[in-house]
Amino acid sequence: MAIDRDTVTRVAFLSRLEIEDAQKDAMTHDLSNILTFVEALNDVDASGVEPMTSVVEAYAPLREDQVNDGGYPDKVLANAPDRVQDFYAVPKVVE
């Protein structure tokens, strides 16, 4: 399926990706090709098949509800671009 520039702009916003105007035509072209490629699945009748969630017999492993990790804010924050005390710092979000 071909998509248009406006769709690329909308999906880029949903993805929180800045895409420069000069790049948008190339992105529109590439994404349209990929979406056309994956539409080969339209030929497959998959009705009645449950969508797969995992190739392994997944189960939620249970354990005692105990704290078994943590308590080292400096390790957690070691790679933070910006921090204030033991918190991540972000640009102001509330006016």
Place this chain on the structure above:
Amino acid sequence: MSNALDLTLADALSALEKKELSSVELTEAYIAQMDATRDLNAYITETPDIALDMAKASDARRAAGDVGLMEGVPVGIKDLFCTEGTRTTAGSHILENFVPTYESTVTTKLFSQGAVMLGKTNLDEFAMGSSNQTSYYGDCASPWKAADGKARTPGGSSGGSASAVAAKSALATTGTDTGGSIRQPAAFCGITGIKPTYGRCSRWGVVAFASSLDQPGCFGRTVEDNAIMLQAMAGYDPKDSTSIDRAVPDYRAQITGDIKGKKIGIPKEYRVDGMPQEIEKLWQQGMDWLRDAGAEIVDISLPLTDKALPTYYIIAPAEASSNLARYDGVRYGLRVEGADLDDMYAKTRGQGFGEEVKRRIMIGTYVLSAGYYDAYYNKARRVRKMILNEFLDVYNQVDAILTPTTPSAAFTLDDAPTDPVTMYLNDVFTVPASLAGLPGLSLPAGLSSEGLPLGLQVLGKPFEEGEVLNVASVLEAAAGFQRL
């Protein structure tokens, strides 16, 4: 020692055991070779000082009688595994300065079994690619050259890991395989690589691409080397809820070379249009080798084979778009300031990610967005289930499957496809087994007309890595492939 670099992992362990060389000597030889082959750009970060410290510690342990499965063996670690205190980039600009404060489970296990880390190997950005060319840290080349003398791709995404083993700048390396990222580079670089069953090796501490497909594995010079290293990596990990709580058998002991009466499936759908004659010939040769060893060759059909790539290119980007949402410029990685929080996110991600990663995030976001989720994502998950069922049905008739690993030999870095979809077709033979979570191995089995390595792929039943290794060992013995 004639030349320490020529030893297989198995030989090196035995030479270390016999005190013919020390881990420090072996490690020094590999550090010198890392130096000598730096133009291949197989490593993003070299860690010679760490390697020598680890080698010294290994020699001390060995002297004290404490010998692990990988004791004293110098290895390269794909730069997708978090290594405590050593930068882990995932091949991306966005993680250029990321220094993990924890160690992945797989590397923890390898190091606790005595492995020595030489450095972090090059890869496609976030493991998204089939040529290692999406890496922010530059192209990596294979040490193999054809008559034209042009640099060839090592394949991807684990290109640096494969190139390093082929160029002897590591004795063995870790890799990860999401759609073929171990098997395709192994084929292109003339070495052996195994992707175990999904869930066999812990994904904890491995930078996530597509979580339902990602699986750690390894590269080595021989099938036996793969068996030894996988043994040290595999096993249940409570920190990865998709890892499987199941005993890990002795893989090396399962390599008996006896495949009499085994049934090997040949899927007719893998004879794709335009497949070069030499690939077809190699495949036929592989069948003959197995038949000569007493196996029964069985024609099988996997009708959805040509739907695997389209399925993969919905599921993998969908999961990637979700996994990569974590790179927000707040907790770790690059931050590019913006007018407000949303602008900061968009700028950070826009400048931090490369083009292929952006394309996949966009495709993933699109197929998961309202109105398209069912048509694309759920449809792909249904077809994936059908692909899995096809394999499981076939495994009622056969013990393993033999296919070519790739539809061609390695292309030159200059002539690599620029169209994403053409590049995706590289993984046509490896993606189906990834979708089904099956174990698969690629081994070098011959040379192309240009003198470049070609691989054969052995696929097994879930958790039958030993069977895969055993069948591969028969092919390896028959092929007598000359390593670099």
